[in-house]
Amino acid sequence: MPKVTIDGHTIEVAEGTTILEAARMIGGEVAPPAMCFYSKLKTSGGYCRTCIVKVTKGSEKDPRPMPKPVASCRTPVMDGMEVQNKTAPDLVDARAGVVEFLLINHPLDCPICDQAGECHLQDLSYEHGLSKSRYDFKRREFDKIDIGPNIKLHMTRCILCYRCVKVAEQVCDSRVHGVLNRGDVSEISTHIEQALDSDFSGNVIDVCPVGALTDRTFRFKSRVWFTKPVDAHRDCKKCCGRSVLYMNGQEVLRVSVRKDTWGEVENTPEGNPGWLCNECRFEKKSASDWSIEGVRNIDRHSVISQNKYLEVKNLKIDVSNQKLIGEKAHN
């Protein structure tokens, strides 16, 4: 089993484990950010470079450092490898450069973006971004389009991470969208603006790390941090039926998959990714459609839990009639 040291923490991992996966096993700040890698989607990663790390020692056999930062999501661990993430100031600078590139075209329209509060690029720009852009040229701009009745594509915000394309390939029964063109004219699009109509197409919303794909049934209904996320489940023949309901009082504003600490879909107890079907996501918008389990603990990335979770902890779920009681302190 190869041994790798990342930011001073040593861990033994299985052959073939990537640096990013090893860093996630250590956890916390040691794990680099990842905008395109998604462990539940095969062949993801390698597009965005936010996960770069500095390899100061290649391996026990060949201790030479790697000459430039490497994408940790695509680089397997070698025995004796030494890696720096947060502890190398020049690497942190290099990552700030990556963020600056991503922000060349991405508008900082967080105040009106539905993804605000749970956007990985928003977090990165707080951590690394410059207060103004050095870019003088015209930015890419696209009209917003509806790809089907439930999904809005705002291509101007897309960072071309390919996650949604891989969901269409690997989770849906067919793929009718993809990346058209190349270089600075690349764009996510459906061919002749078709709708995404697979039963599982709504999952593209959950994997999108920015606000390029949003839920039309939730758009502009509420800032996400004003909602109360609760875990819920229902008997569904098509999917696992395990979700998070974002509630306002008794109203279900949004239904999403349950996400883990890395912002990826959680596995079900059977060990499969807990993707949701469109019926559960878009049509079951009443609390009585669901069995509510309790308040969701949201602990990373997010302002969602700020200021109110202490109060929300006092909430009780009246399971017999699916009501949240004692919610006066919320918001």
Ligand code: SF4
């Ligand atoms: S639309 Fe979202 S998920 Fe799809 S490539 Fe763009 S940023 Fe990635």
Ligand code: FES
């Ligand atoms: S997360 Fe590794 S390149 Fe995007």
